[in-house]
Amino acid sequence: xxxxDSKVPKGPLxxxxxxxxxxxxxxxxxxxxxxxxxxxxxxxxxxxAAATLGELGFNVLNFCIQDSPRRAHSIAAQGGINAAKxxxxxxxxxxxxxxxxxxxxxxRAREANVYRLAEVSNSIIDQCVAQGVPFAREYGGLLANxxxxxxxxxxxxxxxxxxxxxxxxxxxxxxxxAVNRKQVKLYTRYEMLDLVIIDGRARGIIARNLVTGKxxxxxxxxxxxxxxGYGNAFFLSTNAMTSNGSAAWQxxxxxxxxGNPCMAQIHPTCIPVHGEFQSKLTLMSESxxxxxxxxxxxxxxDAEAIRAGKLKPTQIKEEDRDYYLERRYPAFGNLVPRDxxxxxxxxxxxxxxxxxxxxxxxxxxxxxxxxxxGKEVVEERYGNLFQMYEKIVDDNPYETPMMIYPxxxxxxxxxWVDYELMTNIPGLFAIGEANxxxxxxxxxxxxxxxxxxxxxxxxxxxxxxNYLADQISVxxxxxxxxxxxxxxxxxSDRIDKLMSIQGKxxxxxxxxxxxxxxxxxxxxxxxxxxxxxxIVQLKEVKKDFWTNVRIPGKKGDFNTELExxxxxxxxxxxGELMAHDALDREESCGxxxxxxxxxxxxxxxxxxDKFAYVSVWEYRGEDKAPVMYKEPLEYEFVxxxxxxxxx
Amino acid sequence: MDKDINIKVKVWRQKGPKEKxxxxxxxxxxxSQGSSFLEMLDILxxxxxxxxxxxxxxxxxxxEGICGMCSLYINGHPHGPDGEITTCQxxxxxxxxxxxxxxxxWRSAGFPIIKDLVVDRTAFEKIMQAGGYVSVNTGGIxxxxxxxxxxxxxxxxxxxxxxxxxxxCVAACKNGSAMLFVAAKVSQLALLPxxxxxxxxxxxxxxxxxxxxxxxxxxxxxxxxxxxxxNISISNIARLNxxxxxxxxxx
Numbered sequence: 071x072x073x074x075d076s077k078v079p080k081g082p083l084x085x086x087x088x089x090x091x092x093x094x095x096x097x098x099x100x101x102x103x104x105x106x107x108x109x110x111x112x113x114x115x116x117x118x119a120a121a122t123l124g125e126l127g128f129n130v131l132n133f134c135i136q137d138s139p140r141r142a143h144s145i146a147a148q149g150g151i152n153a154a155k156x157x158x159x160x161x162x163x164x165x166x167x168x169x170x171x172x173x174x175x176x177x178r179a180r181e182a183n184v185y186r187l188a189e190v191s192n193s194i195i196d197q198c199v200a201q202g203v204p205f206a207r208e209y210g211g212l213l214a215n216x217x218x219x220x221x222x223x224x225x226x227x228x229x230x231x232x233x234x235x236x237x238x239x240x241x242x243x244x245x246x247x248a249v250n251r252k253q254v255k256l257y258t259r260y261e262m263l264d265l266v267i268i269d270g271r272a273r274g275i276i277a278r279n280l281v282t283g284k285x286x287x288x289x290x291x292x293x294x295x296x297x298x299g300y301g302n303a304f305f306l307s308t309n310a311m312t313s314n315g316s317a318a319w320q321x322x323x324x325x326x327x328x329g330n331p332c333m334a335q336i337h338p339t340c341i342p343v344h345g346e347f348q349s350k351l352t353l354m355s356e357s358x359x360x361x362x363x364x365x366x367x368x369x370x371x372d373a374e375a376i377r378a379g380k381l382k383p384t385q386i387k388e389e390d391r392d393y394y395l396e397r398r399y400p401a402f403g404n405l406v407p408r409d410x411x412x413x414x415x416x417x418x419x420x421x422x423x424x425x426x427x428x429x430x431x432x433x434x435x436x437x438x439x440x441x442x443x444g445k446e447v448v449e450e451r452y453g454n455l456f457q458m459y460e461k462i463v464d465d466n467p468y469e470t471p472m473m474i475y476p477x478x479x480x481x482x483x484x485x486w487v488d489y490e491l492m493t494n495i496p497g498l499f500a501i502g503e504a505n506x507x508x509x510x511x512x513x514x515x516x517x518x519x520x521x522x523x524x525x526x527x528x529x530x531x532x533x534x535x536n537y538l539a540d541q542i543s544v545x546x547x548x549x550x551x552x553x554x555x556x557x558x559x560x561x562s563d564r565i566d567k568l569m570s571i572q573g574k575x576x577x578x579x580x581x582x583x584x585x586x587x588x589x590x591x592x593x594x595x596x597x598x599x600x601x602x603x604x605i606v607q608l609k610e611v612k613k614d615f616w617t618n619v620r621i622p623g624k625k626g627d628f629n630t631e632l633e634x635x636x637x638x639x640x641x642x643x644x645g646e647l648m649a650h651d652a653l654d655r656e657e658s659c660g661x662x663x664x665x666x667x668x669x670x671x672x673x674x675x676x677x678x679d680k681f682a683y684v685s686v687w688e689y690r691g692e693d694k695a696p697v698m699y700k701e702p703l704e705y706e707f708v709x710x711x712x713x714x715x716x717x
Numbered sequence: 718m719d720k721d722i723n724i725k726v727k728v729w730r731q732k733g734p735k736e737k738x739x740x741x742x743x744x745x746x747x748x749s750q751g752s753s754f755l756e757m758l759d760i761l762x763x764x765x766x767x768x769x770x771x772x773x774x775x776x777x778x779x780x781e782g783i784c785g786m787c788s789l790y791i792n793g794h795p796h797g798p799d800g801e802i803t804t805c806q807x808x809x810x811x812x813x814x815x816x817x818x819x820x821x822x823w824r825s826a827g828f829p830i831i832k833d834l835v836v837d838r839t840a841f842e843k844i845m846q847a848g849g850y851v852s853v854n855t856g857g858i859x860x861x862x863x864x865x866x867x868x869x870x871x872x873x874x875x876x877x878x879x880x881x882x883x884x885x886c887v888a889a890c891k892n893g894s895a896m897l898f899v900a901a902k903v904s905q906l907a908l909l910p911x912x913x914x915x916x917x918x919x920x921x922x923x924x925x926x927x928x929x930x931x932x933x934x935x936x937x938x939x940x941x942x943x944x945x946x947x948n949i950s951i952s953n954i955a956r957l958n959x960x961x962x963x964x965x966x967x968x
Contacts, residue, residue, distance in 0.1 A: 122855040137776065137838055140882055141784045157862065196858040202851045202906045204875040211865025229875060235783055236878060243850035250846040258839070281831055310779040344751045347760055350780045458782075461799075461806055464719065464751070527855045576766045578759065622771050628733075628832045630774055631766070 074686060074701045077488040078182040083707045084164075087186045090489070091532055095539035102127035105538050106290035106546065108275055110262045110317050112139030112245065114238055114519060115502025116296030118526025121244035124253030126531060128538075131288055132245070133257045133277060135312055135633075140242045143298060143310040144522060147234025148355045149218060150226035151519040153191040158215050162223040164188045169708065170221050171517060174407070175482070175510020176660035176676065177710040178330070178684070180703060182489060183507045190528040191520055195227055197527055201240040205229050218356070218515040226516045231355060231454055237519055241526070260286075262317045263636065264561050265293065265324045265498065268553045272498035276558050280633060283626040285558050287549035291541050292497045292534060295321060296526070299481035299503040301334065303641040303648065304593070305585025307478035308340060308353040314637040315644050318485050318504050326493040327699070328687045329486035329506030331644070332652035335513055335661045336594050337479035338411035341462055342431040351477040352462060354434075354455055356515050359404045359411070361439035361448065362472070366423040366432050368392040373423045383425065383433055383471050394418055398671075399716050407713075409512055409661050409674070412476035416594050417672070419475075426473050435471035476594060480518060482509040482661065483651075486686050486701075490533035491525060497541075499534060501525035506684065511660025565625050568635050573618035577634040580615050584642055587611060592649050597665040601653040608649060612642045647687060647696065654698060657681045671716070678710050719750040722814040726761065728773055729821045731830055734837075738830070742817070750810035754797065755780060755787065757809055758820075774833040780805040782946065785881030788888070789834060790821040795885035795944045803883065803946045823888035827895060827932045838884050840930045841898060847926035848919040849902045851911050870908050877905040879947045886941035886949075892933030897941040899923050900957035901949050907960050917964035924961055 079086045097105065105128050109120040112134040120132040134142065156162040167188035172179055195213070199205065205227050206214040215224040229236035248254040259280040266274035266289070274289040300315030301307040322328045339354045367373045368390045375381035394414055396403045406414075415432045418424065425431050440448050445468060449456070456467045463473070485493050485500035487507055492499050502522040509517065591604035615638065623629045658667045658674035659681070667675045683700040690696055723746050731738030745764070748757050755777050762772035778786040787804040791797035797807040812818060820834065828836040878901070886897035903920050906912030912919070935954060942951045 118855075125854045136778060136784075136786055138785075138842055138882065141778055141786045143779060143784070145785075146779045146781055146783050155861070193856070193858070195861045197853075197855060199861040199864075200851065200853045200858045200911055202874070202909050202912050204871050204878050204905065204909065205861075206875075207866055207868045207871045209868050211867055212862045229878075232783065232879065235881075236875075239878065243845070244853075244855070246842070246845045247850040247852060250848075256842070258842070310784065312778050345749055347749070347752055347756050349753070349756050349759055352781050458806075461802060462753075462808065464808070464810055531855070576763055578763065620766060622766055622769070628774060628835070631772060 074699055075488065076180065076701060077490055078180070079489065083181065083185050086182050087189055094532065094536040097535050097538050097542060099127050101542040103129070105129065105541065106131065107292050107294060107534070108133070108288055108290040109294045109296060110275065111142065111296035111298065111502070111504070112242070113142035113144035113296060113298055113502060114241055114522030115504070115526045116142070116294075117238065117241035117245045118523050119294060119296060119501060119530050120254050121241060121248045122527055122531045123534070124248035124251070127253070130248070130254040131257065131290060132254050133260045133262055135259065135261045135280065137258055139245055139256065139258070140239060142238060143313050144238045144519070145235045146310065147519055148231045148353070149357060150216065150228035150233045150516040151194065151237060152218070152225050152514070152516045153195045153227060153520065154188055154225060155192050155195060157213060158224045160223045162225050166223065167191060167225065171508070171514060172510070172708055173713070174514040175512050176674070176713065177510065177678070177682070177705070177708070178659055178703065179508055179510030180684070181705060181707055186529065187508050187521060187524050190524045193528055194520065194523045198237055198240050201243060203229065203236045203240040221514070234519060237523065241523070261633065262297070263320065264557045265321050266553050266557045267324055267495065268547065268551065271496045273547050274549065274554060276554070276561050281628055283624070283629060285562060287554045287558060289547040289549050289554070291538060291544060292499065294530065294534070295485060295498070295500040295504050296502050297504050299484065300641065300644050301478045301481050303584065303645045304478040304588045305581050306343065306348060306351050306589070308337060308351050311350060314640070316637050316640045318500065319640040319644055321485060321493065321495070321498060323689050324495070325689065326495050326498055327486035328483070328647060329684050330483040330651065331647045331687060332655060332662050333482035333511050333660065334478055334648070335408060335480040335482060336412040336476045338408055338415060338476045339434065339474045340477035341459065342426055342473050342475035343428060352458070353477070353479065354459065354472070354474060356408070358434060358452060358455060361443070361451065362404065362434040362436050363393055363438055364395050364404050364411070364415070364432055364434055365391045365393045366418045366425060370422050373425060373429070376425045377427060377429050379427070392418070392423070401716055407512065408515070409663070412594055413663060415476055431473040431475045433471035434474045436467060437471070440468065480513055482506065482511065482513055486684070490536060491530050492533070492537060497537060499530060501530055511662055565632070565636070568619070568632065568639070569621055569625050571617065571619050571621070573620050575614070575618045575620060577619060577621065577631055577638055580611065580619060581634070581638050581641070583614065584608070584611050584638070584645060588645050588648070592645065592652055595663050595665050596652050598653065601649050604649045605646065605653070608642060608646045615639065615642060650696065651685055651687065654685060655681055674713070676712070719810055720814070721747040721749055722809065722812065724748060724812060724815070725817040727817055727819045728834070730773070730833055733832060734829055748809055750808065752809050753780070753805060754791070754807040754809065755805050774835045776835050777805055782806040783881060785883040788823050788836065788883060788885070790823065790888060792819050795823070795888045796946050801946060801948060803881070823884055825887045825893040827887055827893055827930055828884060840932070841882055841884065841895070843930060844895065844899060844923055844926045845902070848915070848922040851906060852915060864910050866909060874905045874908040877901045877908070877949065877953050880949050881947055883946065885944050885946060887932065889940040889944035890933065891938065891940065892936060894935045895927050895932040896935040896954050896957065897945065897949055897951065899927050900953035903960055904953040904956045907956065916960055917967060920957060920960035921964045
């Protein structure tokens, strides 16, 4: 009855990947030259995959929407990358990294995939060092490590507060080399807008040249989606402005399954929204919670006075402050995981204790740390973050507490893939944040970089060969085939339809409405009533969009508004699927918090007996409800426990 | 304390690469000084769209100063008047009520205009492809700690590696030289043992590509260093020259 085959190899956990590699099919060098692979996206996953596949001898076509692969949003990751090197000799191992990741994901990820991730993590560090990534080092010349949330060991490698940048530039340099050697052909300022399927297999894409506005066809033997997550469905998020879910969504609409769409991560320490015209939210590194203390006023009248600008936080006496994380979670205090810290901030603000002009902010206070450590030490640890904060908010965090509030940061859900990172459409692969596979219901800090590079450097280049091995006699496809013709025509009609609306509202103004519905009803705390309301409201947003959007300019031109409109059309539908999935999952786990399902103390309450599965959604057509399949998560190696941060 | 201000912006408008461009002036009312410079442009575009006009095209993405996508020459400075930040990190509190702000694209032979404020920086890609890497394939790499690297060397390499490839150095340079960009990459890799084997070849091929693409020469005016949002030092150019000359002497 279950049609889902995750293709997890048999055998002990630690031997699965080795056994797979020993028995998989390979493609010989002469045949590699005859096979074309399209890789969409140039972030950590896309760039590392394109470069590696090119080196192996495949013909790679690599696409990105920016003017350079180096602009992909992986570049903005701050903190670090995890690996099980155990250089500090503090007891780390592949198994521990695996276990922490499974537990951090609230037991909603696939065991075999996560183990493999931990297994290849060490090779990533070796690879990056060889490329010239300037990781932080000790005086003895060896690599430095630091600790991060959700782990008892120091396993995070870092390059100042710019680890994502340095890792991406490493992958990008490998990609540059592959382009120079004609192993990869690069298409910048191109956006994939549709997937082409021939005889049930992924065989190409339709992409829009963003400079000329022309639709172009590209054929290949396999297509790899590495386009990141869909957090911008919330309009305001820590994602980049052009980060979008459209490539993955077009695959979904062509039959690819979508896994766990409701799983989105909300990061607790972002700079709060300041006004109506805010375009994005800026993340402040999780590391600040090591020394900063989070609080709001104890008295509601103090909170009101602060919001009215009549009182300053420094005027509130110590006994009138509520250090609510320390109060609720004595054992972990300010260092509880991201989901817990985010919900606690929302709870206080909803109860009327929020600060800032909007009341949607809490304090992150370093006064005690400055007293304990001295200003110099605090500056050494967090100077660059304090400076960034001051540039944006115009407040000096050494003198007055920072204000922070949670924001959407990462989506754990994504295209469903099997152990080989292939979707249910043969020849269509998804890697990095674009797939659903490794983080379950919550991702740990410093694990996104690890997963992107693991998929791109060390996993996909193996697994894709198992698929391509029986494609060697398949000749290159002509892009004149009716399948390409039809896909382009449908897309062209869709663009014409959008251009012809000529309504009254800008794309951004409708995107903001979508974001509002998503944040209020499908955000940090969800319940049945709200989610049903969200589904109704999202239908209205969709109708509003398709009748009232105004796209100036022409389609055959550099037209940012048209680009945004195409993405927004998909975000609205992604939002709908997120709401359906959240409604369906009647439990709380990781980043998915259902108000009806919490412990007496307000913590997440999983129902392993009913919901220990991946929800796998299938598109059934424009006005039809999608169908949900379940991929059971039968744990062979790990025992599920309730997470506890109190004692 | 942030106020709302009324300003005028004088923006370069150009329909396409070969069209004739011109300045257009727009008035904006009640702009919060707490908004970012790019949010001010979002407001302008919202206004233009509501008036049935074509919005201003400009490049931007991460809006947190790291992707290098945003550009803009603001009141005669790449990334605006404030130091050590990109345009996306610039806030309206740097301006006053009644100001007229001039906004232009990067102007340089190496970066042709695509539309309005958007320029084509493909030349940087070509320079990188000419040699901005260490030639290693994926896999088969010795342990990351096999070669110790002195901490100060690693830190210097990191200083150079912080370049975001935005092109402000080229835009700031009266000669339109890309030396700071090239020097940052050459230095980063020359400082590390992993990059040494190819150091000479890298310096030669990146410089040759830069010359071929029409970027000007470096005359040590230092404007690039002053305007660089990431504080990349011109001492990297000295290091590049050293690498380059060494390579030439060996030839």
